Amino acid sequence: MSKSEDIVINWARRLQSLAQAGLTYSKEKFELERYQEIRDIAADMMAYKSDLPLAKVKDLFCNETGYQTPKIDTRAAVFQADKILLVQESDGRWALPGGWCEAELTVMENCIKEAKEEAGIDVTVEKVIALQDLQKHSSKIFPYGVLKVFFLCHKTGGHFQANSETIATDYFSLDNLPPLSVNKTCVEQIKLCFEAQADKNWQTRFE
Incomplete structure (x- = not known):
């Protein structure tokens, strides 16, 4: 994996983590919609830079709630x-x-x-x-x-x-x-x- 690919993957992981926390702790409808959109973008980035189909990425990457941990x-x-x-x-x-x-x-x-x-x-x-x-x-x-x-x-x-x-x-x-x-x-x-x-x-x- 090249340095540029590594950076993009790290960005995607960070965006997903922030979006998951926002979806967990936010209460306002429009904020939740924005966090969900960020999560979808993070999944698109991960799928684009990996050999995983988008559906698989969302299943592995976007299926948890609460603060994201390893x-x-x-x-x-x-x-x-x-x-x-x-x-x-x-x-x-x-x-x-x-x-x-x-x-x-x-x-x-x-x-x-x-x-x-x-x-x-x-x-x-x-x-x-x-x-x-x-x-x-x-x-x-x-x-x-x-x-x-x-x-x-x-x-x-x-x-x-x-x-x-x-x-x-x-x-x-x-x-x-x-x-x-x-x-x-x-x-x-x-x-x-x-x-x-x-x-x-x-x-x-x-x-």
């Missing part, structure tokens, strides 16, 4: 010897087990739930490896902010069963990784997990 994604790093656990999705690519944080769960509870659902295993959470802004670690254009939380976990039991989200699991060494679903887990993030697993005095990385 979505939260949790990922579990589970090790066996010197290999890390990855799950294979239906498109054949691999990622750390994880997903969107559900509203009624804490980030730790969500990490444990996702490990069970996607990898079939029970885990305990040992520490937070990193908090990352996804847009700083992906070339893909996202119409909303995403905060990724990586946890170092320990397997306590369970076994994999194929499900609606994943078709296989396996452990991989850092020098023999499979094709990754890079917007969910990239090589840089897996390297970070290996570093955290090897360092007993690991300090959470954040940005």
Whole structure:
């Protein structure tokens, strides 16, 4: 993405955030109409600069109420010897087990739930490896902010069963990784997990 495209995307996100706040807190009819128009313009800008159709952009970008905040994604790093656990999705690519944080769960509870659902295993959470802004670690254009939380976990039991989200699991060494679903887990993030697993005095990385 070029610098000019990046600026336009940031403008669109900012306009959407301001419009959403205005739609939430304003009471006057004509103000609400103007904020809705700003929101529509922001969606048009995002669709124009991304590969997403306008209807999809509005579904992802303009479907929330209240003050706009990032979505939260949790990922579990589970090790066996010197290999890390990855799950294979239906498109054949691999990622750390994880997903969107559900509203009624804490980030730790969500990490444990996702490990069970996607990898079939029970885990305990040992520490937070990193908090990352996804847009700083992906070339893909996202119409909303995403905060990724990586946890170092320990397997306590369970076994994999194929499900609606994943078709296989396996452990991989850092020098023999499979094709990754890079917007969910990239090589840089897996390297970070290996570093955290090897360092007993690991300090959470954040940005």
